[in-house]
Amino acid sequence: MALISREFFARHSLQVAPDLLGCVIEHQTAAGLVAVELTEVEAYAGDRDPASHAYRGRTARNAVMFGPPGHAYVYFTYGMHFCANLVCLGNGSASAVLLRAGRVIEGEELAQARRTGRGGLGGRGGLGGTVSPPRGVWGDGSPQEQGGSGGDRPPEKTPRAIPFRDLARGPARLCQALDIDRSLDGADVCVGDSPLRVRWPEASTTPRSDKIVTGPRVGVSSAAELPWRFWIEGEPTVSAYRRGGRGGLGGRGGLGGTVSPQAQGGSGGDRHPGPIQLPPRDR
DNA sequence: TTGCCGATCTTCT
């Protein structure tokens, strides 16, 4: 197992992002190991990128992004999901790569159990018919635990098996399959004794850059035109494209409507990106 | 298959 070096991450996220495709992120827990080959990532350019959490400066939440490269920045979003980034460049640049999707290559059963709420290891409870919240969301005093019959979960339906391609298809699903939460915020992914680490694929030490395509980032309303999302062409595990912003796209969140990644117009579907161009700094 | 919508809570203005 060849871990990726910190030098690899000590570059701009736009350089790291396509190189990460095909690499493997793995999380070792008491329950076992789950490994995911990355098939889709997004680059965020720190305080120069309006879509980045770091754009408005350092906060307690995003502090890890301003730290050294090769560490995980894990955040909690939409009240129920975790998303994971890998910090790049360092020197306070807050450059990072969001892990959007991957293919489970090891620990498929464990990933399946986590995704269907059958983690059974102190993990997430199932919530019949709706989203399984991450660990801790219902930990204490949440409405779900207060109401009804003394803190019982709602009755569970028999969980349906998650299709293989959907196990880690999407940033929150990927985190759920890998059991990544805020406890891993700041974890060093470049050292072997870390529970969370990133390694080169077994077969080859070079990513499949010839199959990499780019397109606009998902769900962002700022700088949405930048083709800073990278995915492996033809990969079924790549998450569906959702436009960012709220205007005119239905309900809250404004993210209704999915389009297959390859079906995007505009700058989507381009081959490997051209020169790195950061948006002008206008603050 | 596509699109709408609600769930849920942290973060920031």
Added chain:
DNA sequence: GAAGATCGGCAAA
């Protein structure tokens, strides 16, 4: 008080 780097269920086409 509003917004958000999301997701899954459901209805309509």
